[in-house]
Amino acid sequence: SAVISQKPSRDICQRGTSLTIQCQVDSQVTMMFWYRQQPGQSLTLIATANQGSEATYESGFVIDKFPISRPNLTFSTLTVSNMSPEDSSIYLCSAAAGGNTEAFFGQGTRLTVV
Amino acid sequence: GQQLNQSPQSMFIQEGEDVSMNCTSSSIFNTWLWYKQDPGEGPVLLIALYKAGELTSNGRLTAQFGITRKDSFLNISASIPSDVGIYFCAGQLGVIKAAGNKLTFGGGTRVLVKP
Numbered sequence: 001s002a003v004i005s006q007k008p009s010r011d012i013c014q015r016g017t018s019l020t021i022q023c024q025v026d027s028q029v030t031m032m033f034w035y036r037q038q039p040g041q042s043l044t045l046i047a048t049a050n051q052g053s054e055a056t057y058e059s060g061f062v063i064d065k066f067p068i069s070r071p072n073l074t075f076s077t078l079t080v081s082n083m084s085p086e087d088s089s090i091y092l093c094s095a096a097a098g099g100n101t102e103a104f105f106g107q108g109t110r111l112t113v114v
Numbered sequence: 115g116q117q118l119n120q121s122p123q124s125m126f127i128q129e130g131e132d133v134s135m136n137c138t139s140s141s142i143f144n145t146w147l148w149y150k151q152d153p154g155e156g157p158v159l160l161i162a163l164y165k166a167g168e169l170t171s172n173g174r175l176t177a178q179f180g181i182t183r184k185d186s187f188l189n190i191s192a193s194i195p196s197d198v199g200i201y202f203c204a205g206q207l208g209v210i211k212a213a214g215n216k217l218t219f220g221g222g223t224r225v226l227v228k229p
Contacts, residue, residue: 033215042202043217092156102159103159103217105157108155
């Protein structure tokens with residue numbers, strides 16, 4: 001399984017600011033994803049990070065709020081823009097080799113917006 | 115969109131007891147996965163199931179992929195204190211769709227120790 005590292009592991013941010021979360025995988029992967037886990041809730045997919053092209057967003061998530069980059073096969077970033085307290089969540093990066101293979105997760109970034 | 119109903123939402127265990135949880139879906143999946151999440155960590159994969167009817171074990175864990183492809187269960191035998199955590203089922207469409215690895219998660223089962 002791939003080892004996925006996220007930075008920062010946690011942060012407390014002021015409302016109206018933006019935070020960029022980095023995700024580094026220790027091997028090349030075909031697929032990378034970003035999930036949100038609101039307090040006490042399950043995981044919800046934000047978007048699929050596509051290498052070399054725009055991310056594919058799920059219903060309810062938009063590029064202006066959650067811009068995503070994926071410059072190569074091992075790295076991706078998620079930015080949470082113009083934050084409000086409702087954005088306080090754990091944000092998780094996931095990676096998979098593609099096809100019918102399992103997806104693995106980073107340890108998550110715990111974001112608190114005050 | 116697709117929904118996964120996971121039950122129970124929470125349960126208390128006593129060491130040595132067996133534990134069961136299940137997930138049902140309104141639509142089919144081609145892969146079912148079970149993850150465990152400890153506090154402050156990301157989900158860790160426990161078992162992956164690829165074929166309808168498949169029964170797979172991983173140590174004290176046993177999971178089955180329902181024959182209709184719309185459900186799965188996870189059993190933990192002879193529970194121990196480190197089994198405490200949140201367990202999530204997840205469905206994956208797999209090779210059928212372009213982004214086959216994206217997951218739909220159940221609501222989670224929180225396993226706690228009986229006081």
